[in-house]
Amino acid sequence: MMEVTARYFAAFREQAGKEIERVKTGARTAGELYSELAARHGFADARARCKVAINDELRDWDAELADGDTVLFFPPVAGG
Amino acid sequence: MTFKIQSEPIDPRALEARLRDDRAGACVTFEGWVRDHNEGEAVTALEYEAHEPIAVAEGEKILAEARERFDVLAIHAEHRVGALAIGDCAVWVGVSAAHRGAAFDACRWVIDEIKARVPIWKKEHYAGGDSGWVNCATRAPAHRSGQAAATGA
Numbered sequence: 724m725m726e727v728t729a730r731y732f733a734a735f736r737e738q739a740g741k742e743i744e745r746v747k748t749g750a751r752t753a754g755e756l757y758s759e760l761a762a763r764h765g766f767a768d769a770r771a772r773c774k775v776a777i778n779d780e781l782r783d784w785d786a787e788l789a790d791g792d793t794v795l796f797f798p799p800v801a802g803g
Numbered sequence: 804m805t806f807k808i809q810s811e812p813i814d815p816r817a818l819e820a821r822l823r824d825d826r827a828g829a830c831v832t833f834e835g836w837v838r839d840h841n842e843g844e845a846v847t848a849l850e851y852e853a854h855e856p857i858a859v860a861e862g863e864k865i866l867a868e869a870r871e872r873f874d875v876l877a878i879h880a881e882h883r884v885g886a887l888a889i890g891d892c893a894v895w896v897g898v899s900a901a902h903r904g905a906a907f908d909a910c911r912w913v914i915d916e917i918k919a920r921v922p923i924w925k926k927e928h929y930a931g932g933d934s935g936w937v938n939c940a941t942r943a944p945a946h947r948s949g950q951a952a953a954t955g956a
Binding site: 734738767768769772776780798800801802 | 856
C-alpha cells in the first residue's frame with residue numbers, strides 16, 4: 724500500500740464532493756487508481772475520455788504511481 | 804507565440820496587433836462566443852474552469868506543433884475562465900502568415916486541438932435553473948464504467 728494525493732476537477736470535484744483527498748491504495752497505475760476512485764465516488768465517464776496528470780504532468784493511464792504522488796483527474800475537456 | 808488562460812475579457816483588436824509582421828499577407832482569427840443554446844437547451848450563462856499550469860503547457864505545445872505543421876509567422880491564443888455571459892468571447896485564436904492557405908489551416912487546426920486537448924471545462928447554466936458540465940456523464944451507466952468503455956459506450 725502507498726499513499727497518494729488525489730485532486731478532482733470540474734464534474735469530478737462535484738461528484739466526489741471534494742477537491743482533494745489523501746488515498747491509501749494498492750493501485751499500481753494511474754488507471755487502476757481511477758477505477759478505484761470512480762467506484763468510490765460514482766464517476767461515470769469512461770476512462771478513455773478522461774485525462775490524468777501526475778505531479779502536474781499529463782501522463783498515460785498505465786503510468787506507474789509512486790508513494791507521495793499527486794494525481795490529478797480531469798473529466799472530459801470542453802474548451803471553446 | 805503564447806497561449807494564455809485569461810480571467811479578464813478578451814479584447815480581439817488588441818490581440819490582433821500582436822500578429823503584425825511586414826512579411827504577413829494574411830491574418831486569420833477565430834473567436835468562440837457564448838451562445839444562448841446547446842443541444843436543445845436554452846443557456847443563460849457559462850462558467851469555464853481550467854487547470855492553469857497544464858492548460859498553459861498543453862496550449863503552448865499546440866502552438867509549437869502548429870508552427871512546425873504550417874508556414875505561419877505568428878500565432879497567439881487565449882481562453883477565458885470564470886463566469887461568462889451570452890455573447891462574450893470565450894476563446895480567441897489568431898494566426899498571421901505570408902499566404903492565406905497556411906493562416907486558415909493553422910487557425911482551424913489550433914482551435915480543434917485546444918478543444919480536444921487543453922484541460923478546460925465548461926459548465927452551462929440553463930433557463931430552467933439546472934446546470935451541467937458539457938461532455939461529462941452525470942450518471943453511472945447501468946453496468947460498470949469499465950464494461951461500458953470496452954463496448955465503446
